[in-house]
Amino acid sequence: MNLSRRSARPVLSTHNVHEVGIMESALALVARHAAGHGDRRVSRVVLRIGALAGVEIESLCFAFGVVSRGTVAEGADFEIEEVPVAVYCHGCHLEFAVETGGFIFTCPNCGDLCGEIRRGRELELSRIEMT
Amino acid sequence: MCLECGCNHPVPFGVKVLSVIAPGLLKPRVPDGPHTIEVHASLLAQNDDAAARNRARFASHGMLALNLLSSPGAGKTTLLSRTVDVFGHEQRCAVLVGDLETDNDARRIHRPHLPVVQITTGTACHLDAEMIARGLDTLSLDGVRVMFIENVGNLVCPAAFDLGETKRVVLLSATEGEDKPLKYPPIFKSADLVLLTKIDVADALGFDIATAVENIRRIAPQAELIQLSARSGEGMDEWHDFLRHHLPV
Ligand SMILES: [Zn+2]
Ligand SMILES: [Zn+2]
Numbered sequence: 001m002n003l004s005r006r007s008a009r010p011v012l013s014t015h016n017v018h019e020v021g022i023m024e025s026a027l028a029l030v031a032r033h034a035a036g037h038g039d040r041r042v043s044r045v046v047l048r049i050g051a052l053a054g055v056e057i058e059s060l061c062f063a064f065g066v067v068s069r070g071t072v073a074e075g076a077d078f079e080i081e082e083v084p085v086a087v088y089c090h091g092c093h094l095e096f097a098v099e100t101g102g103f104i105f106t107c108p109n110c111g112d113l114c115g116e117i118r119r120g121r122e123l124e125l126s127r128i129e130m131t
Numbered sequence: 132m133c134l135e136c137g138c139n140h141p142v143p144f145g146v147k148v149l150s151v152i153a154p155g156l157l158k159p160r161v162p163d164g165p166h167t168i169e170v171h172a173s174l175l176a177q178n179d180d181a182a183a184r185n186r187a188r189f190a191s192h193g194m195l196a197l198n199l200l201s202s203p204g205a206g207k208t209t210l211l212s213r214t215v216d217v218f219g220h221e222q223r224c225a226v227l228v229g230d231l232e233t234d235n236d237a238r239r240i241h242r243p244h245l246p247v248v249q250i251t252t253g254t255a256c257h258l259d260a261e262m263i264a265r266g267l268d269t270l271s272l273d274g275v276r277v278m279f280i281e282n283v284g285n286l287v288c289p290a291a292f293d294l295g296e297t298k299r300v301v302l303l304s305a306t307e308g309e310d311k312p313l314k315y316p317p318i319f320k321s322a323d324l325v326l327l328t329k330i331d332v333a334d335a336l337g338f339d340i341a342t343a344v345e346n347i348r349r350i351a352p353q354a355e356l357i358q359l360s361a362r363s364g365e366g367m368d369e370w371h372d373f374l375r376h377h378l379p380v
């Protein structure tokens with residue numbers, strides 16, 4: 001079995017299905033904007049993805065390659081702005097950032113865990129650029 | 132003029148755009164130049180609109196709607212079967228079951244006089260609000276006070292998809308790891324209630340309930356927590372009390 005050849009071509013697995021669905025929504029929106037601009041070719045697509053959005057960045061990049069094929073965004077640069085979590089402590093009137101990877105949101109001032117999640121759930125089409 | 136963004140950015144004929152980007156350099160060009168459209172639209176907008184319509188529909192029927200989420204095998208179906216057998220005699224219940232094609236959960240829950248509809252998601256890994264709306268269309272909702280929505284067994288994908296539910300319930304079973312809440316934070320952070328299920332087998336499996344509770348409290352401090360076993364019946368009263376307490380008046 002030629003493993004290197006197998007891995008050279010990513011396979012659409014169940015792990016990517018979710019991100020493919022998200023990407024289809026994103027590119028449908030891109031296509032509507034492009035149509036409004038005379039179907040100009042899209043050169044860059046920028047998404048904003050929160051750390052709590054529940055999508056895998058790697059799968060999303062893969063999905064872009066697959067889903068953009070044959071659309072106005074084929075061959076475009078794909079960029080993701082990752083949004084770190086920001087939490088607001090109502091007791092201290094303090095907003096604090098949470099570094100990626102840590103999901104226990106302890107207020108640095110009072111130690112409370114119950115802060116309100118203000119950023120980090122984003123799943124947005126941020127910007128498109130056209131040639 | 133783009134109808135999507137309402138912008139009016141034709142590039143005048145003959146104008147040459149001078150800013151150039153080096154290949155591979157991922158920096159925006161002119162931030163609001165003629166070729167850039169700042170969209171800032173949620174990719175979940177369509178789902179969220181449908182969820183809002185579902186929510187209004189549940190409210191108009193005076194219905195409590197619960198979105199139940201867990202890994203496969205955490206006991207959603209068993210819990211629902213027991214719940215409709217006991218609590219179902221007190222309040223009229225209905226069930227929407229999201230199934231991959233191979234599953235048979237809807238059949239297991241089926242009872243005479245209990246409206247159940249199976250939503251086959253095909254390859255989709257989560258239920259979305261439009262699937263729920265279509266499912267509701269096929270059910271007789273008269274007198275139904277509690278709508279259980281059994282989501283697809285998956286702790287990742289369903290997290291971001293609002294179905295219009297009143298309360299979101301996440302299950303963690305004693306057959307899983309105590310650290311699961313730490314591994315799937317988005318879904319636990321979105322929970323209104325966490326059910327620690329199958330506690331009757333915790334000892335036998337070496338599952339440390341105290342550690343699991345501590346992890347849930349740290350990851351999901353916003354959520355209520357109930358420990359139960361649908362099989363032994365332990366904790367089921369507390370679960371039924373939760374349902375009674377959140378019934379719309
Ligand atoms: Zn604080
Ligand atoms: Zn999904």
